[in-house]
Amino acid sequence: SQQGEEDPQALSIQEGENATMNCSYKTSINNLQWYRQNSGRGLVHLILIRSNEREKHSGRLRVTLDTSKKSSSLLITASRAADTASYFCATETQAQKLVFGQGTRLTINP
Amino acid sequence: DAGITQSPRHKVTETGTPVTLRCHQTENHRYMYWYRQDPGHGLRLIHYSYGVKDTDKGEVSDGYSVSRSKTEDFLLTLESATSSQTSVYFCAIRTSFPFNEQFFGPGTRLTVL
Numbered sequence: 001s002q003q004g005e006e007d008p009q010a011l012s013i014q015e016g017e018n019a020t021m022n023c024s025y026k027t028s029i030n031n032l033q034w035y036r037q038n039s040g041r042g043l044v045h046l047i048l049i050r051s052n053e054r055e056k057h058s059g060r061l062r063v064t065l066d067t068s069k070k071s072s073s074l075l076i077t078a079s080r081a082a083d084t085a086s087y088f089c090a091t092e093t094q095a096q097k098l099v100f101g102q103g104t105r106l107t108i109n110p
Numbered sequence: 111d112a113g114i115t116q117s118p119r120h121k122v123t124e125t126g127t128p129v130t131l132r133c134h135q136t137e138n139h140r141y142m143y144w145y146r147q148d149p150g151h152g153l154r155l156i157h158y159s160y161g162v163k164d165t166d167k168g169e170v171s172d173g174y175s176v177s178r179s180k181t182e183d184f185l186l187t188l189e190s191a192t193s194s195q196t197s198v199y200f201c202a203i204r205t206s207f208p209f210n211e212q213f214f215g216p217g218t219r220l221t222v223l
Contacts (some may be wrong), residue, residue, distance in 0.1 A: 030210065031210060033211065033212065035214075041216075041217075042200065042214050042215065042216045042217050043153075043200065043214040045211055045212070045213055045214075048209070048210065048211050088152060088153070090153075090212070092210065092212075096141060096158075096160070096204060096210075097143075097155055097158060097168065098143075098153075098155070098202075098212055099155075099169075100145075100152040100153040100154070101152055102150065102151065102152040103152055
């Protein structure tokens with residue numbers, strides 16, 4: 001069973017615009033992690049946010065976590081063509097296991 | 111890439127044959143994981159290990175077994191491969207506290223004919 005659900009499933013924006021992806025989950029978590037996957041490639045770890053954190057930044061990435069709503073968002077600012085990829089959220093449960101959502105396919109148009 | 115390699119990277123096999131995939135790490139991490147990725151399902155956990163000879167089942171463990179006789183190696187075995195096991199298989203490690211991040215290997219594309 002999938003704990004995380006991402007929204008939207010697909011997103012297409014113009015280069016330079018900001019992209020926002022959302023993730024919802026069902027049970028309590030230790031942390032939430034975001035990954036990027038280019039077509040046919042492996043997963044690249046982007047950022048981890050702990051359950052006691054509300055916001056985290058890494059370069060052009062901003063992640064928020066609202067444990068009361070069981071939701072997280074990933075914001076990519078000033079998007080580039082190279083940001084075209086699928087983005088996954090994954091929640092770590094008490095048993096140190098990750099549960100993935102089905103991902104958001106992001107397309108950046110030049 | 112957190113020092114994770116997977117072998118083979120691609121494999122084509124026939125239904126009913128045994129298949130073993132290998133995950134190797136160089137950084138002595140305690141936790142290791144096997145996932146499969148299929149269209150429409152994201153990544154799903156097959157088995158994981160929390161130490162040498164310590165393993166447990168994940169969400170989709172039927173038809174798979176694992177072994178971990180050394181810290182650096184985690185093997186995934188399909189005893190009798192079926193077409194439903196055609197997938198991309200990813201191995202991952204979990205870094206220690208306080209980081210607790212999971213990093214993934216490059217994947218193995220398995221086709222069962």
